Amino acid sequence: AQKITQTQPGMFVQEKEAVTLDCTYDTSDPSYGLFWYKQPSSGEMIFLIYQGSYDQQNATEGRYSLNFQKARKSANLVISASQLGDSAMYFCAMREGLGSSGSARQLTFGSGTQLTVLP
Amino acid sequence: EAGVAQSPRYKIIEKRQSVAFWCNPISGHATLYWYQQILGQGPKLLIQFQNNGVVDDSQLPKDRFSAERLKGVDSTLKIQPAKLEDSAVYLCASSLKPRDRGWSTEAFFGQGTRLTVV
Numbered sequence: 001a002q003k004i005t006q007t008q009p010g011m012f013v014q015e016k017e018a019v020t021l022d023c024t025y026d027t028s029d030p031s032y033g034l035f036w037y038k039q040p041s042s043g044e045m046i047f048l049i050y051q052g053s054y055d056q057q058n059a060t061e062g063r064y065s066l067n068f069q070k071a072r073k074s075a076n077l078v079i080s081a082s083q084l085g086d087s088a089m090y091f092c093a094m095r096e097g098l099g100s101s102g103s104a105r106q107l108t109f110g111s112g113t114q115l116t117v118l119p
Numbered sequence: 120e121a122g123v124a125q126s127p128r129y130k131i132i133e134k135r136q137s138v139a140f141w142c143n144p145i146s147g148h149a150t151l152y153w154y155q156q157i158l159g160q161g162p163k164l165l166i167q168f169q170n171n172g173v174v175d176d177s178q179l180p181k182d183r184f185s186a187e188r189l190k191g192v193d194s195t196l197k198i199q200p201a202k203l204e205d206s207a208v209y210l211c212a213s214s215l216k217p218r219d220r221g222w223s224t225e226a227f228f229g230q231g232t233r234l235t236v237v
Binding site: 004033037043050091093095105106107108110111 | 152159160161162163164167175208210212224225226227228229230231233
């Protein structure tokens with residue numbers, strides 16, 4: 001079963017407008033973290049924002065905010081005041097609990113959303 | 120702080136040949152991951168190391184893929200023999216060993232190696 005679902009293969013937004021990228025997840029672990037990464041055409045995965053399952057408030061990092069709805073198991077990324085440089089692939093990812101021997105478990109990624117910012 | 124280094128950036132080989140990728144994680148990062156990203160898809164974990172021990176290699180095609188992390192620092196990922204479907208970007212990532220809330224540990228990625236098998 002898909003653990004991370006991103007239903008928007010592509011999105012367009014006008015420069016300076018806000019855009020929401022959708023992400024739903026599936027886990028039975030009460031302890032988990034949700035991450036958003038940006039992947040420009042250069043290929044590197046750039047960490048944007050993190051939300052923990054026990055966090056009471058939605059995470060914010062500059063122009064990025066995470067709309068976390070735990071009951072709906074959604075963690076949508078909101079980018080405000082879009083810029084041309086925001087054009088990239090965006091991935092939602094989840095890490096569940098702690099693995100054996102206290103190691104961090106793997107990050108499981110969704111299929112991504114290609115965002116294009118129009119001038 | 121230096122990021123995760125990977126080499127080569129690009130590689131083209133013929134099917135049935137062998138290839139190796141190298142990764143140098145961020146200094147002090149105990150956890151190292153190799154991900155495979157096929158065009159149009161999200162990254163998929165191949166193998167995870169904690170120091171020089173394997174934590175998770177359940178999705179590694181062990182008949183052709185191998186990986187090692189000598190002395191708990193650098194790592195190499197090898198494919199032998201390569202198949203056409205191995206064409207992908209191979210991403211290396213590293214993170215600190217979690218102290219408590221391990222699910223919050225951020226992973227830092229290298230720029231990846233783009234492999235084309237012809």
